[in-house]
Amino acid sequence: MESDKVHPMVEDTSLDPSRIATDKHSISHNVEMVAKPAKVENNAWSRIGLVSLLTLVLGFILVLVPLVLLGLMWKESMVAMSGGEPRELWFQVVHANWTSRLVTVCTAVIRTMIAMQATVATAMIGSVVLERIGVPLSHAPFYSIARAAYISPNSLLFTTGLRPKNFSAILVLLLIVLEVLLTFASQFLSTILISDFRTGVYTDTTGTSDVHILRNIYLTGVPPDWTSIPPASSWTFAERSESFTIGSDYHDTGHVYRAMLPFEDETQRTDLRSFNGPAPVMDQRMVCVSPTLSGLSLNSSFSTTDIRLSGQMTVDIDDYPMLRSPDQVSSIDFTCALPYLTVNSTESNTTTWESTLCTPALNLNWNVQLEDPLVEPTFNDSTAQTLTILYTHNPRASSMLLILDILDKDAIASSILDTDSDSGDNTNTTTLRTDGPWSIIGANGSEVLRVSACYTNLISKTFNLSMKRSWAGTEPKLTWDRNAQIYDTASSAHQLGASRAPDNLVNRGLLALSPPSSWEEYTIDYGPVDPNYEGFNTHWWFAKYLLAYLSNPQPDTTPAADPGVLLSSSNTGQLSPNADFAHVSLFQNTLRETGSPALATQALLARGAEMLYYNHLFKLYATEPAETAFAGTALVPARWVGFAVGVGIVGVHFVVLGVVVLLFLRWTRESVLGQYWQAVAHVVEGDTAAVIERVSANNATDGEVKGWRKDREGAGGVGLGLGEQSILRRRGEGSVAIVSGAPR
Known part of the structure; x- marks a missing residue:
């Protein structure tokens, strides 16, 4: 068939062991030449990376500012609903019919920042898993790539390599579940906040009549x-x-x-x-x-x-x-x-x-x-x-x-x-x-x-x-009491204070x-x-x-x-x-x-x-x-319930993010976020080299790789060891790779 033919201008070297070895030596030599200044990796903040650091710091500010604006909107609305005098800016927002739009814009910024920070948290969790907890060798590439790819935290839920084996694993699992739930909940922030809105009556600005x-x-x-x-x-x-x-x-x-x-x-x-x-x-x-x-x-x-x-x-x-x-x-x-x-x-x-x-x-x-x-x-x-x-x-x-x-x-x-x-x-x-x-x-x-x-x-x-x-x-109206055959004047008398102890x-x-x-x-x-x-x-x-x-x-x-x-x-x-x-x-x-x-x-x-x-x-x-002010009506916040829930979601997100950052700084030494070649290089070492050769030779899928078991391929054969625990470590000669071994 046409698909089985090799193009005459392309030399097929995928099955030539000597050519593979030569290419590996060439690649290793080039990587050594490029990656000599690796001492910066010992600095914790440089391992986080500029992009991730900006996402964490600026994201915090860009979440806090809209939240403060919304809080002020809620506070001034409560003042207005209680008959007080809100600030002039509140009137401008209400008169321009921007109350619900403000919520939409602010929550869009908050959702975006939470999603971006969640990807950084995912990369850090991947680093913690590889360096502290360990996973089966078949899942090592995913966690290694997750450190560089900035993926959504819900991707971690779809891997079966992480098990609640000890306190560290349980803590990481809990953080993953929480961040997934928080990211999901943040998508409904706008709806949650809008649930506080009611058609409220307030005292409008003073005019002349x-x-x-x-x-x-x-x-x-x-x-x-x-x-x-x-x-x-x-x-x-x-x-x-x-x-x-x-x-x-x-x-x-x-x-x-x-x-x-x-x-x-x-x-x-x-x-x-x-x-x-x-x-x-x-x-x-x-x-x-x-x-x-x-x-x-x-x-x-x-x-x-x-x-x-x-x-x-x-x-x-x-x-x-x-x-x-x-x-x-x-x-x-x-x-x-x-x-x-x-x-x-x-x-x-x-x-x-x-x-x-x-x-x-x-x-x-x-x-x-x-x-x-x-x-x-x-x-x-x-x-x-x-x-x-x-x-x-x-x-x-x-x-x-x-x-x-x-x-x-x-x-x-x-x-x-x-x-x-x-x-x-x-x-x-x-x-x-x-x-x-x-x-x-x-x-x-x-x-x-x-x-x-x-x-x-x-x-x-x-x-x-x-x-x-x-x-x-x-201004109550008179009603007729059919039974007593007399007007029911209770509401009128109440308004006139016709009582020995009149109401307020x-x-x-x-x-x-x-x-x-x-x-x-x-x-x-x-x-x-x-x-x-x-x-x-x-x-x-x-x-x-x-x-x-x-x-x-x-x-x-x-x-x-x-x-x-x-x-x-x-x-x-x-x-x-x-x-x-x-x-x-x-x-x-x-x-x-x-x-x-x-x-x-x-x-x-x-x-x-x-x-x-x-x-x-x-x-x-x-x-x-005369100076007069009349009641105005507008769709404005009339309670704090939805806002409190929204603040709670954001607050828990920041707590989870803080814990993840702390674990990353204390439990990892070799991972650098956002580095694709490093993530790949950590996988292409030792035990994984034979797996990569076999996958390349057989065009295997992840499902097939997970089904492999230990076997021997005769003299000089490579034991795949896919069921063994793998962890990211620095070898004696100074290289960093995913190797088999128990977690630290």
């Missing part, structure tokens, strides 16, 4: 009757408040400073993280006390459809440290309408869910003021009288509200029926006892209702202030308002408008419209009732207005849950103030710049 300010509001028209419509939302706000206080005969919510957010869009309000600029503030503190009542009577001009409680209320200022007035004792006459009562009810229900919020006519003789108002009453009498007429409020006094809560409607109805209703006779009533902020009223020996006098400053003033949060804002701002979704000492008064340029009237209009706008719609009943009724609104769950309409059932539910649920008229009334008026403000916000044309 134009916000509407509460001025010139007399041009915006009359707002609707807030009591007759449900709130469109549970608007979020900023708050700084004091603790709720319970006295022997009063409830005091403490100062509750609340700043409304000058943003029409709900997303802007809930995403707002920090604000520094002008905003309206109200102190929604509510103090409810047990009043001294006298001359009480229940009057029914129209049977049980229109009942009034009349009398005189007196408050001794000395009994309440949070109230102040030029006069020690302040008193006022009142006539307050009660909700519609069903006569001959088949059900007796002492918890009737029927109340009245009544505002007795305030005049210049009434001047009780809560301490520390946002706006001091500095108007002169003539101006105050004019403004009182115009705005339905006395600027010298805090707003005073009477809360009447029915305890037993059947008892009230019975007492009314005992009188001549056509003649309009009154049923005399008396104060039976006090119960905290309540005065309990009795009729015909029964406790029929309770009364509390509540004070609040319905004042708004614009300040330059700051507010911030590191959590999400919430984080869980309520509110912003933290800066302390009042840091506020700067916002100066308004009123232009040609009289600053007294415009200032009053601005400061007392909420007071005017919160109270203006607590309307009077028909004027021809006797006696005429003071302004007020019914908070009844069963009233279906009569001369006095009934608030929308959403307001009734909020008030009644809070009153029943907390037992505090102060908290229930505060929640009701706070929601009403928000309704007025946001109904007019879009009409306000005056704007001012």
Whole structure:
């Protein structure tokens, strides 16, 4: 066949022993001439080689730098996720959508360096095996070549020459297995790190927003009757408040400073993280006390459809440290309408869910003021009288509200029926006892209702202030409770802090308002408008419209009732207005849950103030710049688990690499990494020469070589000895070769 022919120009010397011997002598002579300066091999670091040394040192740096960058990315992301302020570079990476790309690039560099260092470790392990542990002669060429070829460590797993014969062999096997696993695991570094990523919310960089300010509001028209419509939302706000206080005969919510957010869009309000600029503030503190009542009577001009409680209320200022007035004792006459009562009810229900919020006519003789108002009453009498007429409020006094809560409607109805209703006779009533902020009223020996006098400053003033949060804002919606047939207002009451021990701002979704000492008064340029009237209009706008719609009943009724609104769950309409059932539910649920008229009334008026403000916000044309920061969302690291696993893989890799380098330096003397001719020369000596000749003659494969056993080929034959232990040693004449023998 053509393949069996020898080319005429090529001399076949493969089977000529004399020619082989001559060539061997020539090669040996040339190698001696080239390899004379072999003393450098005694230096451990020169045996590692420049390429391997650079791979170890620069590889360490090129792994450490990306890992540090990723660590900083993780750290800044955690700061951002917790509401802190990360570094500017973090924002640049996030805004450029480079978070996942950074992980991809960094892990690619880390994987490459780990793979390159693993090949150096493989070469060193091959050296340790040849010089310290030993392998069968049939595997010696592989380990010798491995020192120069920089192969992957998993190649060592496919050889059967290494056995756990002693501690050294076990240690090397363990190092091989670990490095293979680490190299494999490093290929998934990107996936491991990306597992920490979540769509996180953070506080974005600060910018500037134009916000509407509460001025010139007399041009915006009359707002609707807030009591007759449900709130469109549970608007979020900023708050700084004091603790709720319970006295022997009063409830005091403490100062509750609340700043409304000058943003029409709900997303802007809930995403707002920090604000520094002008905003309206109200102190929604509510103090409810047990009043001294006298001359009480229940009057029914129209049977049980229109009942009034009349009398005189007196408050001794000395009994309440949070109230102040030029006069020690302040008193006022009142006539307050009660909700519609069903006569001959088949059900007796002492918890009737029927109340009245009544505002007795305030005049210049009434001047009780809560301490520390946002706006001091500095108007002169003539101006105050004019403004009182115009705005339905006395600027010298805090707003005073009477809360009447029915305890037993059947008892009230019975007492009314005992009188001549056509003649309009009154049923005399008396104060039976006090119960905290309540005065309990009795009729015909029964406790029929309770009364509390509540004070609040319905004042708004614009300040330059700051507010911030590191959590999400919430604006809960009202839901209908089908079983109770009432609105479920728990989430709204929770947001408003309508509790004796309100939850923290984080869980309520509110912003933290800066302390009042840091506020700067916002100066308004009123232009040609009289600053007294415009200032009053601005400061007392909420007071005017919160109270203006607590309307009077028909004027021809006797006696005429003071302004007020019914908070009844069963009233279906009569001369006095009934608030929308959403307001009734909020008030009644809070009153029943907390037992505090102060908290229930505060929640009701706070929601009403928000309704007025946001109904007019879009009409306000005056704007001012404010520094704002809103929440941003991005796919960023949100935990440390994946990063810790990645660092663990890299850390264990460096430990294994360090141990391998140490073993190479201590247990080897003759191996030089990356030297191909030396690796081959170490094999082509002594016992292996005959094997090489036979392989060359027979074109044998590795599998065939492994199957050879000791045999004799007659006189002068060579014993192959393929089952013998082989190890790299320096011979007596100075040459280094793989020879048979026991490990050191």
